[in-house]
């Protein structure tokens with residue numbers, strides 16, 4: 074496959090700490106203070122998929138993120154996993170981006186990197202989880218896009234075979250390169266870097282690019298370039314009418330079934 078692999082990773086709050094997040098309704102942002110950040114879990118599968126392809130195809134793997142200065146840590150983790158170098162799209166102009174503005178910035182980063190034959194994303198993030206970025210990125214670059222991928226099989230230099238999830242089983246798709254693929258968590262088990270990997274990663278380059286470096290106009294990215302904007306957030310408070318059934322197990326089951334039937338739930 075002529076060309077490199079770009080793997081898009083987003084830094085998100087740690088999955089175990091999602092309950093600690095709150096929405097700042099006034100500013101339209103998620104309040105992440107005091108919550109540790111990690112690579113979006115399925116983006117680690119995307120990094121792993123890129124590294125396994127590199128073993129077969131011998132191209133370079135470039136980790137790419139758009140995010141604040143703290144997102145550099147996500148790139149360091151991807152480098153420790155084995156990515157060759159990283160690009161950090163970091164500029165105040167990128168702040169407040171919706172998915173379209175995010176995809177514009179990433180597309181700019183990919184164009185400016187040059188020589189990319191394959192872009193691998195996660196299917197969706199755990200913080201906002203729109204699942205839109207991969208498809209928007211493909212549209213902007215005029216690349217084909219396949220989502221929900223569980224397996225990638227290199228074919229020849231010009232195409233890949235991929236297996237994607239389907240309600241009744243799976244579908245195999247042949248996709249011409251260059252392409253954008255979005256993977257799901259079933260694709261692999263991401264590797265855990267050891268101390269030597271972490272030390273080796275310190276020697277690898279992280280390019281820090283502003284909007285001008287990515288050749289995107291500041292007005293097309295971030296809040297200024299976002300046609301969707303946070304409007305209002307409401308928190309869902311589940312209110313349950315608790316009722317404890319008493320009696321023998323058989324009596325309790327019979328009473329529960331009776332109640333569910335009356336509520337026309339079964």
Ligand SMILES: Cc1cc2nc3c(=O)[nH]c(=O)nc-3n(C[C@H](O)[C@H](O)[C@H](O)COP(=O)(O)OP(=O)(O)OC[C@H]3O[C@@H](n4cnc5c(N)ncnc54)[C@H](O)[C@@H]3O)c2cc1C
Pocket residue numbers: 081082083084102103113115116119137138139140170171172173175179193194195196197198200201202203204205206207301
């Ligand atoms: C609660 C909430 C709801 C939101 N709803 C919307 C909405 O409906 N529409 C909208 O336009 N925006 C929405 N946003 C804004 C959205 O979170 C941002 O645009 C974000 O940068 C990308 O969206 P996502 O996380 O949903 O990406 P997804 O499309 O779920 O991400 C898929 C993959 O794209 C890649 N990717 C995504 N972001 C980055 C990044 N910054 N750097 C590198 N790779 C990346 C990763 O590989 C990721 O796994 C919402 C934000 C919040 C907090």
